[in-house]
Amino acid sequence: MTSRTEWGEPEGLFDAPAEAGAAAGAASRAPDSADPALPPQAVPSAGQPLAVRMRPRALDEVVGQAHLLGPGTPIRQLVDRDAPMSLVLWGPPGTGKTTLATVVSHVTARRFVEISAVSDGVKRVRAEIDLAKRELGMTGRQTVLFVDEVHRFNKAQQDALLPAVENRWVSFIGATTENPFFSVISPLLSRSLLLTLEPLGDDDLREVIHRALTEERGLGGAVSLDPAAEDHLVRLAGGDARRALTYLEAASLVAEDGAVIDTDVLERAVDRAAVRYDREGDQHYDVISAFIKSIRGSDVDAALHYLARMIEAGEDPRFIARRLIVHASEDVGMADPTALQTAVAAAQAVEFVGLPEARINLAQAVIHLSLAPKSNAVITAVDAALADVRKGLAGPVPGHLRDAHYKGAAKIGHGQGYKYAHDHPGGVVRQQYAPDTVDGREYYRPTRHGAESRFAEVLARIRSVLRGTAGRR
16 A cells, blocks of 8 residues: 555644554545545555456445345444444355445445554554544544455454443454354453354356456456356366455466467366356255265265365365265164264354365365264154154144143143153153054164164163063064
8 A cells, every 4th residue: 555645745743653553554544525435545546456456436336245235224324424444244255245335334434554463463453543533533434444354354453442442542443254252252242243244146246257357457358258167267266256366367378368268278277177067957966866875875985076076166165064964864864873963063164164165164064974873863763753743643642741730730630640651760751652553663663773772772771661562572
């Protein structure tokens, strides 16, 4: 960024304190009156990356995040009212966190200061807060203090922000790719409005790409993109607009002016082969079918292959995680009860961590499920029970099992004769639990695979007690 003095402004009262160094003095200026949406130092230059040149200059140019930008939403109200704000923007990379922060500051005519938690520390934070306090006191002009990657600040560093947020010396906006309930201290989070950004959809990414291809600040029509390459680019981007523009810029450098960027050019530019995979077509269903059947068949290598194909093709990792959770009960079940725990943990990791790191968690779950002993006894049991209910085999609840807690229940026989299981050896006692219509039916038929063999033995003993056959030969 360019310092104010380089634009010809006199040094004086609002210069950063000496200890802040050059970084503090490089804070952005107020929006220029000739262009209220874009301050002079933000005017794109040809030397900047395409993703920077194409950054939206007003809220109406922001693509996606309609749930945050529609009429009556918090950001719209904060912009319209020009009131002090404190926001935490949480979302995956490339979804517009930095963009929203800068656009909000521009359209509300606030002074904008950007701090990176990766490279800056408490010294810089305190210097910028002191400068913001002085300017607010002398001119009434507010400062937007944007802290990128705020989760990288430790507790002490985040504590340094609290007085400024509490007293509204700055309008704080923090951006994080990690779950703020784990990575942002509670006092700071409780004083901020948490806004969640979602990965951009395919249509949103296509709009970003088309703008970059046609607008003068982008590629200005120097190259075009054929439909197959566009589909591949959207898949590679995985909901990340910055990644889409970075890959597009790389491909434009490989292609000649006026040329069409096809799949071959895009593959050479980003060194990523195009995976034939349509998330709404045959490949989607064929690959996920082969994935599950490979796990069911205990072929861990084939299962990992199909997992890699889905990840590389941009399949939603949450969809993969959901299928693993279902499979853990459907095809492993009680043969390895820990399989469900692993699958659920992998799904949580997808939400907390996201790709690319979550590929490791998904792979661990795939390996666990593939190598686990298999049993379909769980799904067979519940489906058999459902089939009986659907046939109308849902007789009245036996009287001794009915609720007997309300006044008058005993007069109609509810609860009479019920045997409290804990009063009997082993916690199991002979009595009828199922309605007469299905009494004696055996829905759960455990296999002898893995841990389920132990449950099979336990179940046989329990059933013998319940039915009064224990000890009989």
